[in-house]
Amino acid sequence: MISSSVLAARDILSESNLSNAIISQLGSCRELEQANEAVILDAQEVAKILASWKASIDRQSTRLVKYVTSNLSDLPGGCLYNRLDEPLWRRAARICEVFRNPDVSKNAGRLDTHKLQGNILACLEREAPFTLALGWGQPKRAAGGLKTLGHYADLAEMYAIARLAIIVRAVTRLAERPIQLTILTGGSRFFEAFFTRPELTVTYDEQRQQIADALCGPGIINFHPYSALVGDGSSSAVVDERVGRFEAALATVDDSITTAKFGAILLNIDWDHVFAQDPRARYQRPHGIDMPRSLQEWLLGANADDRNRLIRAAIVGLITPKHQSAWLETFENEEVLEDALSFVQAVAWESTRKYIALHLMDADDEASTVLIAQGVNALRLTVHEKRDHREMPALFTLGQKGGNLLSQHVMAVVNRNEIIFESFAELRSRDVVRVCIEDAEIGNGDQNSLFQWLGDARQPLCFIERATGDAASLIARAGEMG
Numbered sequence: 001m002i003s004s005s006v007l008a009a010r011d012i013l014s015e016s017n018l019s020n021a022i023i024s025q026l027g028s029c030r031e032l033e034q035a036n037e038a039v040i041l042d043a044q045e046v047a048k049i050l051a052s053w054k055a056s057i058d059r060q061s062t063r064l065v066k067y068v069t070s071n072l073s074d075l076p077g078g079c080l081y082n083r084l085d086e087p088l089w090r091r092a093a094r095i096c097e098v099f100r101n102p103d104v105s106k107n108a109g110r111l112d113t114h115k116l117q118g119n120i121l122a123c124l125e126r127e128a129p130f131t132l133a134l135g136w137g138q139p140k141r142a143a144g145g146l147k148t149l150g151h152y153a154d155l156a157e158m159y160a161i162a163r164l165a166i167i168v169r170a171v172t173r174l175a176e177r178p179i180q181l182t183i184l185t186g187g188s189r190f191f192e193a194f195f196t197r198p199e200l201t202v203t204y205d206e207q208r209q210q211i212a213d214a215l216c217g218p219g220i221i222n223f224h225p226y227s228a229l230v231g232d233g234s235s236s237a238v239v240d241e242r243v244g245r246f247e248a249a250l251a252t253v254d255d256s257i258t259t260a261k262f263g264a265i266l267l268n269i270d271w272d273h274v275f276a277q278d279p280r281a282r283y284q285r286p287h288g289i290d291m292p293r294s295l296q297e298w299l300l301g302a303n304a305d306d307r308n309r310l311i312r313a314a315i316v317g318l319i320t321p322k323h324q325s326a327w328l329e330t331f332e333n334e335e336v337l338e339d340a341l342s343f344v345q346a347v348a349w350e351s352t353r354k355y356i357a358l359h360l361m362d363a364d365d366e367a368s369t370v371l372i373a374q375g376v377n378a379l380r381l382t383v384h385e386k387r388d389h390r391e392m393p394a395l396f397t398l399g400q401k402g403g404n405l406l407s408q409h410v411m412a413v414v415n416r417n418e419i420i421f422e423s424f425a426e427l428r429s430r431d432v433v434r435v436c437i438e439d440a441e442i443g444n445g446d447q448n449s450l451f452q453w454l455g456d457a458r459q460p461l462c463f464i465e466r467a468t469g470d471a472a473s474l475i476a477r478a479g480e481m482g
Contacts (some may be wrong), residue, residue, distance in 0.1 A: 017410045018146060018423040019263040019319055021461040023414055026322040026425055029316050032145055032194040032332060038434040043449035046437065050214055050450060053162055053479035056209060058216060058296065062481070063168035064104075068174065069096040080113040092120040094174045099393035106394040106404070107385045115391035119379060120226050124175060128377035132168065132181045135226065136383050136397065138196055139187060139204035140408045143267050144311030147423045148411055149460030151200055153207035154451070155414075155475065156407035156421055158215075161208065162399040162479055165216045167395070181221045182371060182378065183208075190226035192246075193355035195283045196270045201225070207453055212451050229370045242361070250357035258352045258358075265410075266344075267354040271311045274347065287350035290391060292339040313337055314344040399481075410463040419481040435471050 017297060023316050025188075041049075065350050067399075072094055075081070080100075081093040096117045102108040123130045164181060172179040187194075187201030205223045212221035274291075276282035276301050285291075299307065317324040318341065331337045338481040371378045383406060385394035398405050409422065410421040413432060420427075437455035454461055 016147070016264075016267065016405060016423055018409075018425060021426050022146075022316055022319050022425075024224060028193055028320075028326045029312055029328065029425055030144060032289040032425060032428065034145075034149060034313065034434070035238060038436050038460075039464070040436050040438050043439045043452075043473055046344075046450055048322060049472060049476045050354045051367055052476035053158070054215055054394070057162055057165050057169060061173070062099060062167045062243075064166060064174050065278075066201050067101065068094050068170070071100075074095050081117050082114060088124055089117070089121060090176065091176065092124055095120050095171050098170050098174065099481065103400060104393070104395065106125045106389075106396055108393075110387075110390060111393065112390040113273065116393070119391060123377055123379050124177075126377045129231065130175060130177060130179050130190070131371070131376055131378045132381055133169060133184070133371045133376070133378040134164075134381040134383065134395070135184045135186060135189075136192070137183065137185050137187075137205075137208065137223075137406070138194065138408050139200045139270075140271060141196075141270055142308070143315055144271065144308045144313075145317060146312055146425045147164070147267060149424055150454070150457055151204065152453050152457055152459055153204060153211060153407075154410040154454060154459065155215075155462035156398070158210055158211050159399075159412060159419065159478070160407045161212050161221065163397060163399065164213055164395070168185045168216070168220060180219065182369070183221065183223045184226045184229065185223055186226060186472065188225050190358055191227075192353045193265065193358060195273050195286055195348075195351075200270075203453075205260035205313075210450065226370075229374070245361045246357060249361040250353060251266075253356045254359065257356055258349060259338050261356060262348060262352050264379050265355050266315055266318060266348040267425045268355075269348060269351055271315075271344075272307075273292070275299065275307055275311060277304070279447060286347045289343065289346050292343055293331075294339050295343060298333060298336045310337065311339055314340045315339050318345055318348070338387060392449040411460070412478075413465065414462055415465040416474065417469045417481075427463060431464075431466045433466050433471075434460040435462050435464055435475065436460050 006009075033163050068353065069384060072081075072084075072090075074411075077083075081089070081096065083089040084093060092235045093113075096111075096113055099105045099119070100108050100111055105111065139151045142151065144217065164183075168179055168464045185201070185205050187196045187204070189196070190196070190200075206223065209223045212223070218305075246444065270283075273281075274286055279296070279300075299306050301308070310332075312338070313327040317327055328337055369380065372380070380392050380393050382389075382394050383397055384404070386392055396402060397408075398407060399419075402410075405421050407421075410423055411427060413420040413422060413427050436458070437451045439455040439458070451461055462475065464474055467482050468474060
C-alpha cells in the first residue's frame with residue numbers, strides 16, 4: 001500500500017482556512033445569514049472598474065519587466081543561469097526571472113533556474129506558437145453557505161485572471177513574440193470525486209473566458225476542459241482507456257491518506273448537486289451509496305434555506321463532532337440530520353479516496369503535460385507547488401496574501417488598503433456590505449455587460465468593509481492590490 005508520504009513532495013489540493021477556522025473560532029455556524037445591506041453597481045460602473053483594471057495590468061506588467069531587467073543585470077555570470085552572453089539564452093533567463101519574483105511564484109526561491117531556463121529556451125527555439133500551460137479551476141461550491149453565496153465567477157476570479165494577464169504580458173515583452181496562456185479546467189477531471197454539475201462547469205468556464213477577453217482581448221488567455229484533451233469531452237475524465245489506471249491508483253489509497261484530506265474534500269463536493277431538491281436534478285447514488293429515504297422525503301418539502309442548513313449542519317458536524325449535539329438540539333428533524341451525517345460522511349470518504357486516485361494516476365500526466373505530448377509548444381506552470389518538479393513555477397493566483405487559496409473557494413472583501421480573500425463563514429466576522437450587480441430584468445442593467453450573470457443570480461460580486469467609501473471606486477483601485 002502507498003502511504004501518505006507519497007504525496008509529501010507536492011500539494012494536491014487548495015486547502016482553505018475554513019476547516020481550521022470552524023474548529024478554532026467559528027463554532028457550529030448555526031446562524032449564518034447574509035449581510036442584508038447591499039450596494040448595487042450598474043453596467044457603467046462595472047465598465048469603469050474594468051477600464052481601471054486593464055490600465056493596472058499594463059502598469060504592473062511594465063514594472064515587472066523593469067524589475068526583471070534590472071535584477072538580471074545585477075546577477076553574476078553562471079550564478080543562476082547559463083550562457084547569458086548569448087541573446088536567446090539571456091532572453092530565456094529574463095523570462096525565468098519573472099517566475100523568480102516572490103510576488104509571482106510560491107516557490108520563487110526554490111526554483112531550479114537552470115532547468116527552467118532550458119525549458120524556456122526550448123520553447124523559444126521552436127517556430128510553433130509559445131504557450132504557457134496551467135491546470136486551474138472549478139466552479140465555486142457553496143457548501144451550505146459556508147464557502148460562497150453562489151457558484152459563478154465573481155471578483156475573486158477576476159483578480160486571479162488579472163494576475164495571470166500581468167504575467168502573460170510581461171513574458172510577451174521579454175520573449176519578443178506573442179505568448180498565450182492555455183488554462184485546462186478541472187470540473188470534469190475530478191467529476192468522480194466532486195460531482196460538479198457539467199452544465200455549471202461549462203457556464204463557469206464561459207464566464208472566466210469572458211473576464212479574460214475583457215481584460216486582455218480575445219485569444220490571449222484561453223480556457224479548455226481537461227476531459228476534452230484526455231477523453232471524449234464528456235463530463236468525466238475517466239473514460240474507457242483510463243479506467244484501468246484509475247482503479248489501480250484507487251487500490252493504493254490507504255486510510256491514512258484519506259483521513260488527511262477528508263476535511264478538505266468534504267468542503268469541495270458539489271453538495272447542491274447531491275442534495276438537489278428536485279429529484280430529477282439530483283445526482284443519484286453517489287459512489288453507489290443510496291440516500292436514506294428520510295432524506296429524500298424531507299428534501300421534497302424543503303426550501304433552499306432549509307437545504308443549505310442541512311448541508312451546513314452535516315459539514316460542520318463532521319469537521320467538529322462536538323457541535324453535532326448543538327445542531328441536533330435545534331434542527332427540526334433529528335432523524336433527518338442523523339441520516340444526513342451518516343450519508344455525507346460515507347460519500348465524502350469515498351470522494352476523498354477517488355480524488356487522491358485521480359491525482360495519483362495523472363501525477364506525471366497532468367493537463368499541461370498532455371498539451372506538450374500533443375505537440376503544443378508549452379511551458380508548464382502550476383497552482384500547487386511540486387517539490388519533485390522544482391523547475392515548475394507555482395503561481396500565486398490571489399497574490400502573496402492569498403497564499404495557497406484559489407478563487408473558487410473564497411470571496412473578495414475590499415477596503416481602502418487591501419483586498420482580502422475568505423470564505424463567507426470567515427468574512428462574516430467583519431463589518432461588511434454586499435456589492436451586487438444590477439439585475440437587467442428589474443433595473444437598467446445591460447444583459448451583455450460583464451458580471452451580469454451575478455445580477456441575474458442575485459450573487460454578490462464581492463464585499464466592502466462598511467464606511468470605506470464609494471464601492472465602485474474602491475473596487476477600481478483593488479486591481480493594484482497585492
